[in-house]
Amino acid sequence: MKIRTVNYMLRQGITGLWRNKNMSLASIGSVAAALVILGLVIILVLNINNVADLAQMQFDTIQVYLKEDISQGQIAEIGDSILRINDVSNIEFESKEQALLNMKERWGDKGYLLDTLEENPLPNSYIIYLNSLDRADFVVVELSKIDGIDEIKYYKEIIDNMLRIASFIRTIGLALIMILVLIAMFIISNTIKLALNARKQEINIMKYVGATNWFIRWPFILEGVVLGLLGAVIALAITYYGYSYAYNAIARKFTVVFSAYLMPVSEMMNTTVVMFAVLGSGVGAIGSIVSLRKHLKV
């Protein structure tokens, strides 16, 4: 195809956009809406997965709190019982005094607050390292059979819950996006139908002088693609500013530590830019092709 032809087609496509401003705006808006929802789903799902991943790395141990009123002998016996469980690779004892010291350290300059405690409320505990985190459920069942254990601290359930929520959001979100994408395609295909009507006479002449089908179709496909891309640009702007705002707000409110669990804004945008561009132009192109198939007899 010649450069001049490409120019001609782009010009035709853009002229088409202007001719039906209202429909063009509706098309752009519908694409933007679908992609903003997609952006929201991506943000939620990626972040939850991210938190779950990080949590998994930090909490790949099981901690058991021991009952208050047991002797040193019993504590050692419990340790032996734990070690006898398959899949336990190692254990580490943390006395209640040590636990308090650790907590003081974690609290940093607010650690003095703990000095006012009359009595150490923290229990003795064992930290249990597993051969494989997959075996955690089995190990927990075995641990519950041992006397002298007060509580089993086990984070797999929380992580599993987070992953379940992420997958739920993904399913619902994708269904919603599918519906919105279909609506966007429908609106775009109607916009293209109007564009076809406006150029009916021209198309008729083009056919008689021997324009190829693709020569006739391209301007309309480009028109659809431009509509989709404009929608994508708007969605990208909304997603970018929305996420930056939320990210900063979270960082400010919940200390910087929490925002370390969030996907950085730039990384999030890298994921979405290409996806939005491809989806936006794809929805536009398909919308107009549907319309051309229906309304353009060649």
Added chain:
Amino acid sequence: MIEMINVSKAYPKGVQALTNINFKIEKGDFVFLVGPSGAGKSTFLKLLLKEEDPTTGTIYVGDKDVTKLSNRKIPYLRRTIGVVFQDFRLLPNKTVFENVAFAMEIIEASSKEIRRQVPMILGMVGLSDRASQYPHQLSGGERQRVSIARAIVNNPAVLIADEPTGNLDPDTAWEIMKVLRQINRRGTTVLMATHAKDIVDIMQQRVIALEKGRVVRDQQRGAYGYED
């Protein structure tokens, strides 16, 4: 050049538009297609352009069997056939020059070719001084000449005209006939469907007469042949 062999055409709702048509037109011929309204003249021309497909029969344009042509090849068939209609079909928001150039643009001619070819063709149809005017500024005869210029600007081997003088007064109609005759003298095959008895009688060219979808007469140097 153009040939139909046992061609019949029935439209979907059972209208038998053409029945068992056989004829042959040589390169450079000037042929009138006559007959009353509804006789099947337009259908006949549409078959040549592959706007419609025949129900049965074989059609040759050039050396190609049109009935076997794939959809993708239709545009290239149409580039070998110029078409002129009764209602001109000019684009109102384009100038005379642009209307003619449009036919070249869409087959991706270079702008150099367009700048050379369009004025030459406008000169041929006598519209050199009208190039920058819009269709609404022209008379009916001038508009039809623009549409003829557009039909021949890509040098088709065949020019098809479906009642090209139907909307014009007799004097203007003769101007158009002169232009068509001149184009024919340059070697283009011309096939013209018409009602205009006096034109056919005076021109003394080959006449194919259709009636109710059948060829009832095919005569070299013929007359219209109806006393209506």
